[in-house]
Amino acid sequence: MQGLEKKIKDRAIELLESGKVDGIIGWEKGQFIYDPTPAVFTKETGLDNFCYNNFCGANLSKYLVGKITSDKKYAVLLKPCDTYSMNQLITEHRVNRDNIYIIGVGCEGHLDVEKIKRNGISGITGVSVDGENVNVGTIYGESTIAKSDVLLGKCEVCRGNAHKISDELIGEELQTPEASDRFEMVNKLEAMTAEERFAFWKGELSRCIRCNACRNACPACTCRVCVFDNGRSGIDSKANASEFEEQMFHIIRAFHVSARCTDCGECSRVCPENIPLHLLNRKYVKDINEFYGEYQAGEEADQRNPLVNFGDKDIDPTVISDKEGN
Amino acid sequence: MLKIGVFVCWCGSNIAATVDIDQVVAAAKLQPGVVMATGYQYMCSENGQSLMRKAVEEYKLDGVVICACSPRMHEATFRKNAQRVGLNPFMVEIANIREHCSWIHKDKEQGTIKAIALANAAIAKVSLNAPLISGESSVTKRALVIGGGIAGLQTALDIAEAGFEVDVVERQATIGGNMAKIDKTFPTLDCAACILTPKMVDAASHENIELITYSEVESVKGFVGSFKATIRKKARYVNEKTCTGCGLCMSKCPSKKSKNEFNLGLDNRTSIFIPFAQAIPNVAVIDPQSCIKLTRDKCGLCQSVCEVKAIDFTMQDEIIEREYGAIVVATGFKPIEVDAFDELGYTQNKDVITSLELERLMNAAGPTGGKLVKVSDGSHPTDITFIQCVGSRDCTSRGKEYCSKICCMYTCKHAMLIRDKYPDINVNVFYIDVRTPGKNYDEFYRRAVEDFGVNYIKGQVGKVYAEDGKLIVQGSDLITNEQIFIKSDMVVLASAIEPDPSAKKVASMLTASIDTNNFLTEAHAKLRPVESPTAGIFLSGVCQGPKDIPETVAQAGAAASKVIGLLVKNKLVTSPCIATTDELLCSGCSNCFNICPYGAIGYEDKLINDHGIRETRRIAVVNPALCQGCGACSVACPSGAMDLLGYTNKQIMAEVDAICKR
Numbered sequence: 001m002q003g004l005e006k007k008i009k010d011r012a013i014e015l016l017e018s019g020k021v022d023g024i025i026g027w028e029k030g031q032f033i034y035d036p037t038p039a040v041f042t043k044e045t046g047l048d049n050f051c052y053n054n055f056c057g058a059n060l061s062k063y064l065v066g067k068i069t070s071d072k073k074y075a076v077l078l079k080p081c082d083t084y085s086m087n088q089l090i091t092e093h094r095v096n097r098d099n100i101y102i103i104g105v106g107c108e109g110h111l112d113v114e115k116i117k118r119n120g121i122s123g124i125t126g127v128s129v130d131g132e133n134v135n136v137g138t139i140y141g142e143s144t145i146a147k148s149d150v151l152l153g154k155c156e157v158c159r160g161n162a163h164k165i166s167d168e169l170i171g172e173e174l175q176t177p178e179a180s181d182r183f184e185m186v187n188k189l190e191a192m193t194a195e196e197r198f199a200f201w202k203g204e205l206s207r208c209i210r211c212n213a214c215r216n217a218c219p220a221c222t223c224r225v226c227v228f229d230n231g232r233s234g235i236d237s238k239a240n241a242s243e244f245e246e247q248m249f250h251i252i253r254a255f256h257v258s259a260r261c262t263d264c265g266e267c268s269r270v271c272p273e274n275i276p277l278h279l280l281n282r283k284y285v286k287d288i289n290e291f292y293g294e295y296q297a298g299e300e301a302d303q304r305n306p307l308v309n310f311g312d313k314d315i316d317p318t319v320i321s322d323k324e325g326n
Numbered sequence: 327m328l329k330i331g332v333f334v335c336w337c338g339s340n341i342a343a344t345v346d347i348d349q350v351v352a353a354a355k356l357q358p359g360v361v362m363a364t365g366y367q368y369m370c371s372e373n374g375q376s377l378m379r380k381a382v383e384e385y386k387l388d389g390v391v392i393c394a395c396s397p398r399m400h401e402a403t404f405r406k407n408a409q410r411v412g413l414n415p416f417m418v419e420i421a422n423i424r425e426h427c428s429w430i431h432k433d434k435e436q437g438t439i440k441a442i443a444l445a446n447a448a449i450a451k452v453s454l455n456a457p458l459i460s461g462e463s464s465v466t467k468r469a470l471v472i473g474g475g476i477a478g479l480q481t482a483l484d485i486a487e488a489g490f491e492v493d494v495v496e497r498q499a500t501i502g503g504n505m506a507k508i509d510k511t512f513p514t515l516d517c518a519a520c521i522l523t524p525k526m527v528d529a530a531s532h533e534n535i536e537l538i539t540y541s542e543v544e545s546v547k548g549f550v551g552s553f554k555a556t557i558r559k560k561a562r563y564v565n566e567k568t569c570t571g572c573g574l575c576m577s578k579c580p581s582k583k584s585k586n587e588f589n590l591g592l593d594n595r596t597s598i599f600i601p602f603a604q605a606i607p608n609v610a611v612i613d614p615q616s617c618i619k620l621t622r623d624k625c626g627l628c629q630s631v632c633e634v635k636a637i638d639f640t641m642q643d644e645i646i647e648r649e650y651g652a653i654v655v656a657t658g659f660k661p662i663e664v665d666a667f668d669e670l671g672y673t674q675n676k677d678v679i680t681s682l683e684l685e686r687l688m689n690a691a692g693p694t695g696g697k698l699v700k701v702s703d704g705s706h707p708t709d710i711t712f713i714q715c716v717g718s719r720d721c722t723s724r725g726k727e728y729c730s731k732i733c734c735m736y737t738c739k740h741a742m743l744i745r746d747k748y749p750d751i752n753v754n755v756f757y758i759d760v761r762t763p764g765k766n767y768d769e770f771y772r773r774a775v776e777d778f779g780v781n782y783i784k785g786q787v788g789k790v791y792a793e794d795g796k797l798i799v800q801g802s803d804l805i806t807n808e809q810i811f812i813k814s815d816m817v818v819l820a821s822a823i824e825p826d827p828s829a830k831k832v833a834s835m836l837t838a839s840i841d842t843n844n845f846l847t848e849a850h851a852k853l854r855p856v857e858s859p860t861a862g863i864f865l866s867g868v869c870q871g872p873k874d875i876p877e878t879v880a881q882a883g884a885a886a887s888k889v890i891g892l893l894v895k896n897k898l899v900t901s902p903c904i905a906t907t908d909e910l911l912c913s914g915c916s917n918c919f920n921i922c923p924y925g926a927i928g929y930e931d932k933l934i935n936d937h938g939i940r941e942t943r944r945i946a947v948v949n950p951a952l953c954q955g956c957g958a959c960s961v962a963c964p965s966g967a968m969d970l971l972g973y974t975n976k977q978i979m980a981e982v983d984a985i986c987k988r
Binding site: 256 | 912913920929942944964979
């Protein structure tokens with residue numbers, strides 16, 4: 001990983017100095033090894049604080065939305081899964097492809113520091129992935145832990161190491177983690193009775209503190225003015241008018257991103273209350289697959305998603321009742 | 327705040343029997359903005375309408391709510407009425423307390439509660455209404471008819487006679503449709519060709535009609551008065567203008583093994599062929615699947631014998647783009663596949679045939695020259711059994727739940743014709759019911775039974791199987807209540823009919839609605855039976871529901887008269903209920919652009935002043951001439967930038983709130 005970090009850094013410096021791009025969107029070292037933050041690097045800032053390690057799970061594609069009217073050109077570092085979001089943003093005209101230089105970077109799965117800590121490991125100073133294991137260096141010495149136990153939730157269902165869009169690749173040979181069935185939990189939820197499911201979501205969503213982190217991190221949530229911030233929409237007042245707060249907020253949000261959500265998992269990654277928000281979106285992904293055929297948002301740019309498309313192969317409305325067994 | 331008047335219609339006892347009118351009036355009076363409310367027996371009557379006009383003047387009403395029947399029935403009536411006293415018509419809202427309430431409920435208490443909720447919703451909506459002004463659009467004085475069967479031809483002829491140009495697009499190489507395959511027609515037993523072929527000739531020679539055969543409509547854009555259609559004219563490989571239909575090519579073609587579709591595969595045809603002797607246009611066509619030249623680049627005999635050099639193996643599909651004011655769907659039907667009815671043995675026994683196959687076997691122009699013979703060995707049959715309702719009135723997945731309507735009569739016709747021509751043949755008919763409503767229909771059926779000695783057996787068939795060179799039809803006779811076994815030489819299945827498979831595609835292309843059986847739906851069974859709910863789209867023939875020929879011709883004429891009524895207008899009034907963009911909210915994401923079924927949304931880079939931030943943004947722009955006000959964009963827009971005038975997001979939410987607030 002350190003080798004790859006250096007390669008990316010050298011290339012970034014080259015791009016900046018040649019004037020090919022005006023800025024690089026990447027990750028900046030945090031206070032600890034496990035808290036890198038997305039940042040914009042320019043000639044002025046230099047790349048001294050740049051980092052790319054096993055804690056760079058953040059999806060950087062959304063950081064370009066604000067640059068759409070800028071005449072500056074930015075390079076952005078995208079892991080394979082992040083490129084789906086980039087395609088979706090291009091499809092929706094929320095970024096200006098002409099002003100973006102996409103560097104696809106290799107990935108071997110990113111780690112969830114909370115999971116590592118939950119295994120009783122603290123004082124983390126460094127990590128290195130060694131096949132199926134992760135060696136964690138701490139101020140108390142070195143520990144080894146199974147990689148599959150400490151992967152970010154979104155990496156557990158990794159969709160492989162292919163970058164769906166890029167201008168150049170660095171370190172693409174890295175092996176991404178083996179994926180498990182991403183609909184496993186959705187199937188479980190579907191098997192529940194309505195009451196059980198309601199109880200499940202009530203338990204999860206009642207922890208929501210409406211910090212808006214999910215919305216702000218979500219690459220599909222790019223509305224200029226969100227309906228929840230628009231007093232005139234009348235929707236903000238409806239969001240919490242229920243017996244457990246915020247259920248409507250998350251359901252409305254899931255509806256708004258349905259068929260546009262690439263299942264990147266950022267919503268759940270950033271949730272400070274560890275609410276499995278991605279399951280709402282994944283339920284829609286599964287329904288869309290079943291109703292309209294396999295569809296992956298962001299598989300390529302300029303796709304037309306099944307919810308804004310009509311065709312004579314479209315499912316008949318009766319399928320809804322059929323599916324419920326009526 | 328607006329001054330709102332509420333009028334609650336009794337609709338005789340239609341509403342008043344299930345809804346307590348006085349309670350609805352009293353509840354309406356409590357709603358904010360309501361300055362008067364009253365009930366009346368028939369609001370749509372002249373007295374009811376004048377009651378509304380007087381109230382508008384007396385109370386200086388700004389908004390009116392009529393609690394009555396569906397807006398499909400009388401919204402236009404009350405809006406026109408408002409206009410007469412100077413109230414903007416779009417300040418009138420209808421609360422549907424009949425179809426949505428009184429007709430579907432029995433309990434008066436519950437019905438009243440619901441009627442109050444619906445009234446409150448309409449009051450909440452009208453409080454947020456704004457006056458809207460209608461626009462105008464022009465009318466292209468040309469009609470498109472999709473389908474060249476008897477329905478499409480009759481519609482085209484009637485429109486053309488009124489002086490308007492009509493294009494008939496037919497998928498097959500000839501016009502004529504299913505009727506061309508039929509031998510004789512009920513209840514008069516006159517020959518189908520004698521009725522149809524003159525009509526085909528009339529259509530072909532009419533100066534206002536253009537027949538576009540071997541072609542399909544690929545896409546339709548636009549709206550009533552201004553449709554734009556793209557038509558793909560498939561390559562015939564024969565020049566339509568120079569071919570004389572002499573048939574020399576057919577006699578020389580060495581590829582003779584293709585199934586003759588016109589005779590339902592009962593005989594074979596050549597690769598270059600004219601579908602049938604009276605085909606129009608009387609021009610050959612090459613089947614590219616079997617032609618030796620087109621598949622293996624050998625042969626080319628037809629080209630060398632053709633005296634007028636009409637054959638062109640390099641011919642490509644041609645795309646025709648035309649504008650139309652109105653479109654008529656006349657896509658017709660096809661009999662269902664009966665392969666799934668294993669017990670009837672259609673796939674196992676050659677002598678089990680469908681009724682349409684029997685038509686060809688009895689047709690003088692058919693594969694046997696009109697001589698009725700067994701398909702298996704060409705011998706003369708002595709016993710024929712008909713089985714009715716094969717797939718009709720059948721709620722299983724292999725059939726259709728509806729009655730196909732024509733089978734009772736054509737089976738009766740077949741039985742009669744056979745007994746007339748071959749008195750030595752015994753004819754049995756298994757039936758569930760014999761349905762003969764129609765002028766001279768029951769008389770026709772009685773003649774078959776009484777004068778021609780056709781043996782009708784009430785009951786269904788369990789099994790058809792071969793034994794000792796005969797087909798045994800095992801069924802139950804419900805009158806004598808016993809199992810019977812009838813020896814037959816031929817068994818004829820009255821297969822159900824279903825809409826032509828193209829109907830679904832055509833309907834979605836035209837945004838016309840279809841029912842669960844893929845029949846196109848009419849706007850209203852009694853008020854607008856030949857119009858689709860989509861303006862400018864009309865329905866002719868079986869595409870709308872099972873019909874026999876007399877009914878099809880009548881309906882085809884009705885559709886034509888509606889088209890003529892549209893095409894004589896120079897201007898159409900457009901609905902002002904169209905979508906608009908809030909430019910400050912629009913993110914330019916293209917969701918609305920993608921979902922819009924009318925192609926009414928485009929994008930512009932606009933300089934926006936967003937609270938002092940000036941920048942050029944990609945903004946959705948609605949073309950008011952194309953927008954049909956369907957509202958799909960306002961639903962698809964995640965930020966709420968798209969809104970539909972007359973049905974704004976806020977109005978819809980206000981309605982929902984009013985219904986939920988109790």
